[in-house]
Amino acid sequence: MSTPVTILCGELGAGKTTLLSSLLESTDRELAVLVNDVGAINVDADLVEARTELETGEEVLALENGCICCGIGGEFSRSVVRLQRERAFDHLVIEASGVSEPEPIARQFVRGPAAGSYDLEAVVTVVDARRFFDRFAASDADAGDGELDLPTPSGPDDDGTRPLEDLVLEQVEFCDLLVVNKCDLVSEAEREHVVALLETLQPRAEIVTTEYGSLDPPNLLGVQRFDLESATEAAGWKRALEGDDEEGGHDHDHDHDDRHDHEGDHSDDRGHDGHDHAHPPDQYGITVDSYHRRRPFHPERLTALLESLPTELVRAKGLCWIAGRERQAITMSHAGDQTTLEVTGRWIASLSEDRQETYRRGQPDLEWDEKWGDRETRLALIGRDLDRDALLERLDDCLLTDDEMDDDWSTFENGAPTSTGEPIVLSSGEPSDGN
Numbered sequence: 001m002s003t004p005v006t007i008l009c010g011e012l013g014a015g016k017t018t019l020l021s022s023l024l025e026s027t028d029r030e031l032a033v034l035v036n037d038v039g040a041i042n043v044d045a046d047l048v049e050a051r052t053e054l055e056t057g058e059e060v061l062a063l064e065n066g067c068i069c070c071g072i073g074g075e076f077s078r079s080v081v082r083l084q085r086e087r088a089f090d091h092l093v094i095e096a097s098g099v100s101e102p103e104p105i106a107r108q109f110v111r112g113p114a115a116g117s118y119d120l121e122a123v124v125t126v127v128d129a130r131r132f133f134d135r136f137a138a139s140d141a142d143a144g145d146g147e148l149d150l151p152t153p154s155g156p157d158d159d160g161t162r163p164l165e166d167l168v169l170e171q172v173e174f175c176d177l178l179v180v181n182k183c184d185l186v187s188e189a190e191r192e193h194v195v196a197l198l199e200t201l202q203p204r205a206e207i208v209t210t211e212y213g214s215l216d217p218p219n220l221l222g223v224q225r226f227d228l229e230s231a232t233e234a235a236g237w238k239r240a241l242e243g244d245d246e247e248g249g250h251d252h253d254h255d256h257d258d259r260h261d262h263e264g265d266h267s268d269d270r271g272h273d274g275h276d277h278a279h280p281p282d283q284y285g286i287t288v289d290s291y292h293r294r295r296p297f298h299p300e301r302l303t304a305l306l307e308s309l310p311t312e313l314v315r316a317k318g319l320c321w322i323a324g325r326e327r328q329a330i331t332m333s334h335a336g337d338q339t340t341l342e343v344t345g346r347w348i349a350s351l352s353e354d355r356q357e358t359y360r361r362g363q364p365d366l367e368w369d370e371k372w373g374d375r376e377t378r379l380a381l382i383g384r385d386l387d388r389d390a391l392l393e394r395l396d397d398c399l400l401t402d403d404e405m406d407d408d409w410s411t412f413e414n415g416a417p418t419s420t421g422e423p424i425v426l427s428s429g430e431p432s433d434g435n
C-alpha cells in the first residue's frame, strides 16, 4: 500500500517549521517527518524535538548530507524506502530547506524507487505574507484598483547568481496548496493584495491564510491535490522533466558552473546520478555558516546585537545559552527583520542526576562539559553577501568576558524569556506600518 507524502516548501523563515510543529501537535495521524536543512547543523530537527521534549510516536529524521535535490537520487530515495520498510506511520511529511526547489523532490515520488511505495499527495508552499508584499506588491502603483503587476523571474545576473525572488516564484508556481503565513504582519488590504497576486500566479493551487501556521490538519493532510498532469503544465516542472532527458536542457537546476565552493557537507552528493549540478544555495549566492560557542551571551549585549543585525543575514536559527537563564534552552530564530527568542526546552544539565542520565543515554553523541554540561550556543547563519567575519566578531563580543564569568549573572539586565510559550520578539528594522 502506498503511503501519502506531503512536501512542505517555502522560503527561508517563512514558517515551515512552525506549521509543522502545530501539525505534529494537532494531528491524530502517525507522522514521519523528514527535515532537510540548508546548513550543516540540522537545526530544525533539533527544534522540532526540542532537546528535552522528545516526542514519542513521531519520527523526526534529519537528512544528512544537506542538499535534498541531488544527493537525493541515491541517498534520499533509499532513505525513504528504508523508512517505510522499518517504521510504521500513516503519512510522510518532508520539510524542504528554505532554498530547495520543489520539482526535484516531487520528481522522486513520481519516478524512481520511492514512487512505488509512496503517493505524492500535495506540495505545500508557505509564503511569508509580509515579505511577499514588500517584494512583489508594494511597488505596484495600482494596488487594489487596477491591473495586477505580476512579478516574473528575472534570471541570473552578471555573475550567474539568481535573485532569491526567483526561487520564491518557483515555489509558488509549482505547488498545490499555498499557505499565506504571517498574516498578523500585514494589513487586511495588503493580505488581499498578496492573495490576488498568488491566485493569478498559480490558479491551480488552493490558498489559505494563517498566523503562526495554525491550520486544521484536514486542510493540510488527507486531501489528494497533486496531479501530475496539471503539474506538468506548470512551466518549471516541464523544464525539469525535459532536463532529465537532455543535458543542459533548462536554466535552473542542471547548469554547471564553477561555484562549487559550498559547504563540505554537500561534497559527497555529487556524481550519483551523473550530472553536475549547481545547488540552489550556490545559485542564489547563499552562504551558510555555523557559530558554536560554549560560553554564555551577556543578555544586554545580545539584545542590542539582535536589534541591529545586518540585512545581509537572511536567516539565523539555533539554540542560545544566555547568562541568567541557566535552566532554559532558548531558541533564536531570525527571519526578515524580526528575531524571536523562545524557551524550547531545558538544558539537560539543569535536571536531576537521574533524568540527566536518561536523556544522555538517549543522545550518546551529545557533547558534555564537566562544569556546564550541554549548555552551548549553536547557530546556523545563512547570509547573502554577508560580511561573515564582522558578524562572528560581533557575536563574540556578546559573550561573557572572563571577569563576567565570575559575576553574579542574576544581576544582569535580562529581557530573555523565562518560560515556554512566551516568545520575545526583537526587531532590527523600521517598525512595519502594516497594521
Ligand SMILES: Nc1nc2c(ncn2[C@@H]2O[C@H](COP(=O)(O)OP(=O)(O)OP(=O)(O)O)[C@@H](O)[C@H]2O)c(=O)[nH]1
Pocket: 010, 011, 012, 013, 014, 015, 016, 017, 018, 019, 044, 097, 098, 099, 181, 182, 183, 184, 185, 210, 211, 212, 213, 315, 317, 333, 334, 335, 339, 340
Ligand atoms: N509574526 C509572525 N511570526 C511568525 C509566524 N510564523 C512563524 N513566525 C516566526 O518566524 C520565524 C521563522 O519561522 P520557522 O517556522 O522557523 O520558518 P521556516 O520556514 O521553518 O525556516 P527555515 O527552516 O529556515 O526555512 C520564527 O521566529 C517564527 O516564530 C507568523 O505567522 N507571524
